């Protein structure tokens with residue numbers, strides 16, 4: 643479980659997130675939604691130790707991240723059990739896809755890459771459905787293909803917590819579903835604490851066990867989408883008129899209502 647207690651982060655003297663407290667259970671998918679610039683990436687970065695906490699604390703795997711910039715050995719140990727896929731997956735680097743995936747084990751690699759590591763990297767590529775790209779240069783791939791390669795790379799870390807910032811933003815519908823299905827399967831099977839930032843509200847409602855609605859640097863609502871999503875909440879959060887319908891599985895479907 644990741645526990646956030648009264649977490650706050652400032653940037654350039656401005657409070658970006660403040661007073662964030664929540665518990666993120668293992669084996670579940672926690673989806674963060676919210677308008678642009680409201681602190682979703684900041685929240686992931688705070689959990690990863692990338693941004694210093696101004697207040698509060700984050701607890702995970704028997705360790706506590708406190709205010710101030712975590713450094714050196716502590717930060718290394720803290721991040722050891724996290725996998726983090728950032729929003730920006732640009733990769734202007736002369737490596738093949740297989741090499742990029744192997745780098746997911748960076749902390750454990752020696753000069754000689756053993757057969758087990760190569761087999762594990764190929765297995766992750768197969769799981770992501772992109773084994774056929776193994777020999778391609780990463781720089782020659784499309785944005786969506788790169789997103790899947792970097793997901794295969796973070797799976798190589800064998801994490802306890804998976805932090806994914808808009809992991810399907812460049813993927814077509816079929817690949818969005820296959821990646822999120824894979825994330826759900828692995829989250830359940832490996833007991834990851836999975837936290838995903840998504841902009842697609844309907845994918846968020848379909849995949850979240852726990853939906854965190856972030857606006858103005860605070861969690862405005864949290865819980866199962868069926869329990870938290872209302873027309874009023876979405877309208878207040880995004881300033882857009884919507885209708886909330888229900889799909890066959892009973893999950894909310896958010897339909898914007900045209901102003902015409």
Ligand SMILES: Nc1ncnc2c1ncn2[C@@H]1O[C@H](COP(=O)(O)OP(=O)(O)OP(=O)(O)O)[C@@H](O)[C@H]1O
Pocket residue numbers: 653654658676677678679680681682683684685
């Ligand atoms: N390097 C930075 N220096 C100062 N302020 C920053 C920096 N990066 C982000 N911010 C500010 O922090 C706020 C939150 O940004 P953040 O990236 O967390 O938002 P977000 O909710 O993830 O947005 P998006 O949906 O657009 O990705 C924004 O107001 C942004 O301008």
